Amino acid sequence: MHVRTTNNHTAIKGGTLDAAVVSNSPFTGTFAPEFAETTVDLNFAQFGLEPLFGVNRDYTFNQNGAATLRLNRHARTATIKLRRNVRWADGHKVVAKDVEYAYEILANKASNSSRYTDALANIKGMAAYHAGAAKSISGINLPQGDNGRTVILHFKALKPGMKRTGNGYIWEYAEPYHYLKNIPFADLAKSSRMRSQLLTFGPFRMTKVVNGQSVRYARNRYYYRGMPHLQHVNVETLASSKATAALKAKKYDVVFGMPSAQYTHYRRTSGYTMLTDQSMSYDYLAFNLGHFDQKTGRNVMNKHAKMANQKLRQAMLYALNVDAVVKKLYPGTRTRGTTLIPTAFGRYHLRTSGYTLNRTRARKLLDEAGYRKGKDGYRTDPDGHKLTVHLAVMQGDDTSDAMYADFMQQWRKVGLRVRLTTGRPIEFNSFYKMVAANPATIDIIAGSWSLGAEPSPMALYGPQAPYNFSRFVSKRNTQLLEEIDGSRAFNDGYRVAVFKRWQKYMLNEAAVAPLTYGVTVLPVSSRVKDLSLKPDNHWDDVAVTSASR
Incomplete structure (x- = not known):
């Protein structure tokens, strides 16, 4: 496992780095960090944004x-x-x-x-x-x-x-x-000065933006750390279906967001080093339990929400065979998620099995909660009405489509009718706008988070967190979150213990549950020098040692 390039050749003067960001949708161009909401946009902005x-x-x-x-x-x-x-x-x-x-x-x-x-x-x-x-x-x-x-x-x-x-x-x-x-x-969020004309103090400055497609950078001659090695950086979007072929054709020096499902096809590509590290990211299922009140700035639960029954939520998690999905679809790049704090956070992560496949327990929970099977093999709600659960997923690739199709098949085995919201995966840029509104057409959200290095969950699961898409709120959850960030938590042993109590509590509540943990894989051309996955990486240090790939 390499986290840093191993190229020891002498860097050439200047040179251009060609990069790609894998995305099946155009980037939004929201580059300012105060408004950016996607990893794709931030990947495009990282060369100037410091x-x-x-x-x-x-x-x-x-x-x-x-x-x-x-x-x-x-x-x-x-x-x-x-x-x-x-x-x-x-x-x-x-x-x-x-x-x-x-x-x-x-x-x-x-x-x-x-x-x-x-x-x-x-x-x-x-x-x-x-x-x-x-x-x-x-x-x-x-x-x-x-x-x-x-x-x-x-x-x-x-x-x-x-x-x-x-x-x-x-x-x-x-x-x-x-x-x-x-x-x-x-007007700031839509202003060109926060988008295509973003002004930064990082090593490179934007010189040309083709909306949704590409960004070109040149050196920032005022950069406080000195003149960057590279003269230019070109970044463009790359469809996931074309990613492996582009790598084998040596079209790029570095590719961000390579599809993990294609890993076995590109991991040994000649002329590239695969930088890999544990990822501080996870995929999750969030059950829609309420809405975000824009006037008060608070999450509000709805006790009459379709997914308000805790046993229904737990049953749906026990019905899934995530281990089999990961083994078949994502070998070597994902593992089954067990808590809302990924293993990359070390001692803060609670070692537990989480929700593993147990159809017997899933059926028992549904029976106990009053979800009875009808003649058609599907369960009704406790009032005897037809039950259809709508799952919102973002547009991905054939592998992610296969994963969600498997989930719906597994839920069918315990008598639950689950359909995709809108009947199909939702275009990437539209997905989070839709789920943030918590419409009645969404009962479960399948999303993903890329976390910062500080594991505090307050910004994602707090009572005033807009990103708390499940809208789950409770006195106990707020208490635990405040204890994690409280003055007593300057004692790291105490903080670790509260983190584990919070993870155990959230597993039981099942308002949000992890699906998989990721492994970061960054293909880097063998001509690239001094690039690292670690946080002390600086783009002004990165160089190339030959004029071509």
């Missing part, structure tokens, strides 16, 4: 990035200090107001950013600003003024995860206030 803080290989923050971060538990503050030489790609300095402005984008009601969560509301004054009760965020202080280099965040409480990237409590990006200030918050 976080403020440096990160070690263990995902903890270091002092080597565009800014430093220091926590003060006594004062309950985080102090961000920008380096003097950090500039946007137009030459303007990155200043304190740029950091504050990113928080304003997230929290302003008119922005309608789904990135605003319970975690960010931990900053003092954030909730008041979000509600429109304040014109500024009182908990963000700029002691040297807008054009200074220091930002102090005042929190209601410091959280143990704040020392790690992806924690959700500290936003890791800045936005160029001088470039965006005249655009109303309500």
